[in-house]
Amino acid sequence: MRHLILNANEAHPVGWTDLFMVSHADLTDAVALEQQTVVLKTLGIGTVVSNVLLLEVKVVPAGLTTCVCSVGPAGINMLSAVDVVGTRYHVPAHNKGAYVIADAASQLVAIFKPNTGAESLSLLTAGEFWIWASCNRAADRRVEV
């Protein structure tokens, strides 16, 4: 997995701050139908994860019949079990709001799961997933007043 913190030149006007690139090589779980969690980053208290989130399938997965992915702060699915084999672009549903890390540090995660027969993630021979996220960090909101 690669993680780019977008600089001012690269940041998109819609507000993405981070780009995570997950490849099939990151998905090694060999147990049938078992999900694997990829930790994208740690979210400190006060971080706001915007619902302007995009999962882009850059390389369509090969080796699995079906595979779904959920993305969001741990326990909070902004994207919930979306089909990454059949559909290339995924955005949150209208009823998914922004999420603030209020009480304890958390993690932004992507959870992948095969969904057919006895297949496991380790069977993947191709697949690349780009996750564009907007994480407004408390540390970045410090201004001199």
Next chain:
Amino acid sequence: MKHQKLKNNEAVPSGFTDLFILDTTDLAAGVVDNTNVEIALTTLKVGDIVWPNLLVEVKENADTVSSLTLTIGPHSGTAIIDGVDLLAAGTEYYVPAATVGAYPAVAEVALTALFDPGATDECHESTTGEFWVWVSISRAAERDVEA
């Protein structure tokens, strides 16, 4: 219709990327009663995302006709802004309803502005009207980063 693709120093921090300016000249084709005028604002390519961060700003209200509404959305697709009133004086700002999510284009399609006149009205009869449409589009072509 004018289309400004906002540069970095023009883009509003809230994330608007495009500004479309429509006025009465865009309604000239509407010469039949109760017939819509649909204007292509821009072409959405596969992978372009239109966020529900969209604003219709009625700079100048329409007149003369008994009814005129504006809908913004992909051609033949789900409206992002649905049938807002362009006549009501003092009602000048419209944003998407809470039930509207982002729209990912899975095939090339036009993002359109659809003007809908009343049953006995023709769009071109309005002698006034200027409508600014602020849109936030993430274009797939602009997401190519050196990885």
